[in-house]
Amino acid sequence: MRGAGVIAAVVIMVVILIGAGFYALVIADDAGGSVGFQSNELVEPLTPMAKLPNTTIPGELTQAPIAAGNMNLYWNITEDIYAGYGGALQLKIENRNPGSMFVYSFGLRWVDGETYQRNCSVTIASGQSGSLGLLIFGAPEAGNRQYQIIVGAAVSNAGETLWYDSGSMPSTPNSVRVQALTSSYGANTSYNHREYYNRVNERIDQKAVDTVVEDIQKRFPGGYNLLQVAEAFEWTKNNIAYQAEASGDYWQSTGETMGMRSGDCEDHALVISSIIDGLGGSARVNIIREHAFPTVFIGTTESDLLKAERSIASYYGMEVSEYRMSYLIDEHGYWMVIDTTGFPYAGGLPAKSEPTTADGGWTVLSEYLVCIDVTGKTSTSLLGMF
Numbered sequence: 001m002r003g004a005g006v007i008a009a010v011v012i013m014v015v016i017l018i019g020a021g022f023y024a025l026v027i028a029d030d031a032g033g034s035v036g037f038q039s040n041e042l043v044e045p046l047t048p049m050a051k052l053p054n055t056t057i058p059g060e061l062t063q064a065p066i067a068a069g070n071m072n073l074y075w076n077i078t079e080d081i082y083a084g085y086g087g088a089l090q091l092k093i094e095n096r097n098p099g100s101m102f103v104y105s106f107g108l109r110w111v112d113g114e115t116y117q118r119n120c121s122v123t124i125a126s127g128q129s130g131s132l133g134l135l136i137f138g139a140p141e142a143g144n145r146q147y148q149i150i151v152g153a154a155v156s157n158a159g160e161t162l163w164y165d166s167g168s169m170p171s172t173p174n175s176v177r178v179q180a181l182t183s184s185y186g187a188n189t190s191y192n193h194r195e196y197y198n199r200v201n202e203r204i205d206q207k208a209v210d211t212v213v214e215d216i217q218k219r220f221p222g223g224y225n226l227l228q229v230a231e232a233f234e235w236t237k238n239n240i241a242y243q244a245e246a247s248g249d250y251w252q253s254t255g256e257t258m259g260m261r262s263g264d265c266e267d268h269a270l271v272i273s274s275i276i277d278g279l280g281g282s283a284r285v286n287i288i289r290e291h292a293f294p295t296v297f298i299g300t301t302e303s304d305l306l307k308a309e310r311s312i313a314s315y316y317g318m319e320v321s322e323y324r325m326s327y328l329i330d331e332h333g334y335w336m337v338i339d340t341t342g343f344p345y346a347g348g349l350p351a352k353s354e355p356t357t358a359d360g361g362w363t364v365l366s367e368y369l370v371c372i373d374v375t376g377k378t379s380t381s382l383l384g385m386f
């Protein structure tokens, strides 16, 4: 699976390197140095592993069936699902059985096709709801298709003295249109365009997010690491409402967005970039046609990339084989996408982008890609061309 993803990424790298060479020559700050990150300033995150789910049924098993099928399923699924590449969903269950439910797996099964499932470890009391988390799934060829949500669970009697393993239970089928893969736009990539560089960095504000940063560091202690980055992604997605602008393109400062608790894509990008900056990491805001999305530096080598994928997968309770990361490559290394308005997880496909291969290649839907380093500094040189 990794092979084709790397091939796609290498194509992107060539484009970016050409852009980097060009802009390095023409952009300089007041002191005559180039603006943006130097290689030795980029901070590589640590890659700790979160605990994977324990799927052991939490009690004495009985062979005498206890009915378990009385539940309501709620799921958010990516608006677009692509041939081969698939999509992502988040599942929530309301337990309407008289006893507790222990859910040890869930997934998506294409009718007449493949099944994608993963382990989880969620106990839900009678009458309560529980979130099972994230599933990243593949898909069949383009066209009208049907899928079922499947839930693997055990249910207890009312006193929780005995548990019965109900196995894998499917939902009724749901219809969806699977989209065809697209071709790469071959976006022309440039770096630290002065106007955008200042527009981004004037609005970066560590102080406006310092309580969020402290809270993330308490929950995921130790040095700057990728579990903190995933938590920053989830915090921003869950606490800043997405609010499209009625007209115009107003870039809120981080302080404004934190006050309003809402904003559109660039406002989200600036908040999460400020949090990454506060955590000690290196972020970027990437501007494309009708969209802006952030990325975070994760390392220089393929081995760094794999460690990063394992760490982020573990944050979501997944094996690395169940996870897929979208990233960009340039002369510095790998930059993971953290677009809180795109696919609903750290490393998910950004908005205004589409997959180009079943194995993880993707393209922005834009003729240009302007990458802006989040340094928190602005550049005021009148000598610069940009």
Ligand SMILES: [Ca+2]
Pocket: 245, 249, 250, 251, 252, 263, 264, 265, 266, 267
């Ligand atoms: Ca805005």
